[in-house]
Amino acid sequence: MREIPCALITTAISEMCVSANCLLAGDIRRALAEAHKREDSPLGREVLATLLANAEVAADRMIPICQDTGMAVVFIEMGQEVHITGGSLVEAVNLGVARGYAQGYLRKSVVRDPVRRENTGDNTPAVIHCQIVVGDQLKVTVAPKGFGSENMSALKMLKPAQGLDGVKEFILDTVAAAGPNPCPPIIVGAGVGGTMEMAALMAKQALLRPVGEIHPDPFWGEVESELLAAANRLDIGPAGFGGRTTVLAVHINVYPTHIAGLPVAVNIGCHVTRHAERVL
Amino acid sequence: MTEKKIIRTPLTDKVIGGLKAGDLVYLSGRVYTARDAAHQRLVTMIKAGQRPPFDFAGQIVYYAGPCPAKPGQIIGPVGPTTSGRMDAFSPLLIDLGLKAMIGKGSRSQAVVEAIVRNQGVYLAAIGGAAALMSQCVRQVELIAFEDLGTEAIRRLTLEMMPVVVAIDGQGRDVYRRTPCQVRR
Structure with missing residues (x-):
């Protein structure tokens, strides 16, 4: 022992x-910087530049x-x-x-x-x-x-017949319904399968995966990139003012489930999606 | 984004008349912080016929609950919270004279109508840019509900805080644009 x-x-x-709370994670910082290069909405670019400047001020002064x-x-x-x-x-x-x-x-x-x-x-x-x-x-x-984004999260027990289309539709609908409220650009964490609480927990854990890392199973990796592209066509944009940067990453975690069920949970993380880890 | 448009409090009808949904403007002057718990209390007091702790006629409410100030600072990070949670309270306050609100996210149809009815305005600050926004605060005074901690009502004196006109006096709404209407 x-x-x-x-x-x-x-x-x-x-x-x-x-x-x-005070140091923006490197993967998210890089994703915001990349998005700033790609964004073509003037207001959206302004918002992304502000978020990057904000992260610098926070780190310099060690304030949230x-x-x-x-x-x-x-x-x-x-x-x-x-x-x-x-x-x-x-x-x-x-x-x-x-x-x-x-x-x-x-x-x-x-x-x-x-x-x-x-x-x-x-x-x-x-x-x-x-x-x-x-x-x-x-x-x-x-x-x-933070609860601006937590409040926009959702869970649904789908029928197995709804299949992949049902899963994709529910995830996209949740992002669309969240609109400007969760401080876009957001990270979308989804849990598919398991039981009700397992799906919710997987969705939360999916937010912790580094941005840029895709699902190890190519099937789900493909679903993630498809949903990312679709979500960024919603024109919600940085801070909800319109633009192509609505979602920085879609992360899906999956687990075996019951023959009768298809649970899907979607946990929304804001553009800060704080996390720190340490091994003791 | 050519030259910076600066607006100062108190916001007159003339100033508000010149604001259009989607405009990025810089706000200087006094605003009052109030969020969920403070709104609940304000409206309970008003409905009970009591006088609210500050006269909000002509004023601006900022939906925000700051972090505590570090030593040597006057306030911690102070960005906007989601405005939709205040939708149930806002029409009453607007009809009683509240001129403007600062927050983030969309508002209910009842709030849009109250804004139009009273020539008001709803401004959106950039959610999550709270560290930068704390640098725009020049003065902080505790006004009421100290027991609510971060949710107490504070009067902030702002200097050039960037905000986007989200709902203007004509009811145009930056969040209900037809696709790409605002940016193209």
């Missing part, structure tokens, strides 16, 4: 909350790229040879989130009860997804999720 102390996890989470510093979604892949010492894993994660959001001057955007809506004051609790894997390492991913 390899021992990993809770304090180490807390520190890592706290640092990643800050870095994910966007004021919505999100609800902290934390993925943990824990090797089965790992033994966590010195406390509870969940408490260690939440302590890291509270510390990161305080020390990084990040916005506290979490309410304790979804209906009664009192702010918890420290951006906890995080949404934690833990998976046991082989090995003796602990991989931690922090993906603070």
Whole structure:
């Protein structure tokens, strides 16, 4: 057994909350720069140039790229040879989130009860997804999720007969319905198959895949590039003002499903789609 | 995008009359931040016959909840939030004198009609460009609802904040353009 102390996890989470919010990921930065070259709408170009300049200001001053510093979604892949010492894993994660959001001057955007809506004051609790894997390492991913884009996400249980056309139609309809609201250009994460909650989780995880990396199965890789092209013909454009840059990437994760079902979940990520990861 | 068009608060009918959906303009002057929770409270107070904590007649509301200020700064990043969530409250406020709103994303037909009825305007700031926008803020004063934290009402003095006219006084809507109408 390899021992990993809770304090180490807390520190890592706290640092990643800050870095994910203040430093735009390289793959997204490159995608925005590429889009800026291709965009032919004058207003769209202006928006993309502004987003690139904004990322520079944020990095220089170590301030958040966007004021919505999100609800902290934390993925943990824990090797089965790992033994966590010195406390509870969940408490260690939440302590890291509270510390990161305080020390990084990040916005506290979490309410304790979804209906009664009192702010918890420290951006906890995080949404934690833990998976046991082989090995003796602990991989931690922090993906603070803004709700301008989260609110435009959707899930539907399709009939198997609806097939690939039904899947494509639902993904495109979700992007079209989102329109200008989720801060385009967006990243589209889709989960196809599994059960209802599995589809939603896959959609979220699909947002973490680096922009430019396509699905390893050529069938799904082809679907991704087809949907990317179709979405960019919707003329939603940067900030919704029109143009050819609506979606930077479409990522689809798939899983076996039941003979009676075809679940599809679409999680929309804004042009920041924050994430940071570290292996402990 | 030739020369920069600058508009200053208070926004008069003449200034608003000169704005067209799709125009990129730079806004200087005072605006009030208010988002979900503040709107809920404002409208509850108005409906109960109480006086709201600030007189919004002729004013601009900015749908935003800033990050906390780092030491030595007056405000953290402060970009727009999705305006559609305020659609249920806006027509009442516009009919009571609210002149303009800044946010992002499309509005309901009822909001468009209230804007036209009152010669108002809806401006869109660039969603996610919040770090840059914090550099346009010259002064911050807490006005009301301090207990709401980031959702409190604050008066910001802006200098040259870039915004796009999203819905103009005639009801033209940058988000409901026929394909390519605005950009070509």
